[in-house]
Structure formats: C-alpha cells, structure tokens
Amino acid sequence: MPLLLSYKDKTAIEAGCDEAGRGCLAGPVFAAAVILSPDFTHLLIQDSKKLTETQRNEARKVVEAEALAWAVASVSPEEIDRINILQASFLAMHRAIEQLAVLPTSLLIDGNRFKSFNNITHHCIIKGDSKYASIAAASILAKTHRDEYMMQIAKAYPQYDWTNNKGYPTKNHRESIKIHGMTPHHRRSFRLFPEYVQGELF
Secondary structure, three states: OOOOEOOOOOOOOEEEEEEEOOOOOEOOEEEEEEEOOOOOOOOOOOOHHHOOHHHHHHHHHHHHHHOOEEEEEEEOHHHHHHHOHHHHHHHHHHHHHHHOOOOOOEEEEEOOOOOOOOOOEEEEEOOHHHOEHHHHHHHHHHHHHHHHHHHHHHOOOHHHOHHHHOOOOOHHHHHHHHHHOOOOOEOOOOOOOOOOOOOOOO
16 A cells, blocks of 8 residues: 655645444444644554455554544434534534644644634545545544444444444445334434335334
C-alpha cells in the first residue's frame, strides 16, 4: 500500500475529518478529527475501507498513540431523523473538531461538502481518505469506534445481527426488521425497505 500525503499545507495545523455510518439503517453516525505531525508516515494508515477489520484495529492503535490530537464524536438516530443525515454528518464532525486538544487552523474534509465550523479554513477533498494520512486516520477512528459501539448494542438486540452488519442495509438486517420491527436505534426517517414507501409499513 502506498504512503499517503502527510499534509496539504505544511504551514498549517491540519485536522483530517471523516465520518462512518452515513448509509446505515441503525445506530449513530460517527465522525473523527485527527491532527498528525507533518512528518508522520505509516503504511497501515489508509482509507479504512481498504483495510481488514484486524488491520483497522491495529491502525487505530497507531493513530491514538501517535497523533498530536484526535477526537471521535457521534450524532444519535433521533438527531439524524430530526436534521437529516447530511447535516448530522456535519454535526458529528463539528463535535469531533470541538473536542480536539490542539486547535487546528485548517480542516481537510473527506467528500465534496461541509458546513464551515468556527471560521476555520476547510478544504473538501473527494476521496480524501485515499490521499491524505490525517483523513485516512479519521476514517479509521470513526469506523472502528462506530463498529465497537454497534457490537455493544448488538448484545441487547441479537436478532438484527449487528455484530456482522453493523447496522448497514444488508438483506438479513432488512428481513430482521420485517420480522421483529424497529428498535430505538433504527433511523425512522430512512427507507428501511426499498420496495415500499416509508410509512406504509409503520
């Protein structure tokens, strides 16, 4: 795997930001913000989607041990339903940035949209988690912290197989919702069954 770029602007204090769980039917959306030193390099720090679960967990240890600052935050299903998933993704990033022990002067955002936060300069970078180490690190933290959360709540709802699907819209997950109904962790504003208009079943 190639080494990712350590920074976009070496004169800035850059925080990479990314989210996880945007397309899920259940659970919060998580986001992370990570500040790495300009000379940071590590082969395991890649887009979280390109890593195995074992590699992600190892990479998480690296980030949490070596980052200058990092933070993870979430937005609940109730908040997602109230403000929509796009705004919830922005809010989760804002919450993570706000918790950083080091104040960033620039934000590197994975994707093409972001809502400005505290007048900090930001750069939206499509596929940024495959280009910049700080965004990749944020993707790893957001993903692993969210997966960990879903594994915990799965203990109370084993019938939804969240230990495996993590709340994503798999066939088994949708079948379980049809059989057992929704939980307090499901996003009621989402179309849980593509073949029906939301609201016809509930």
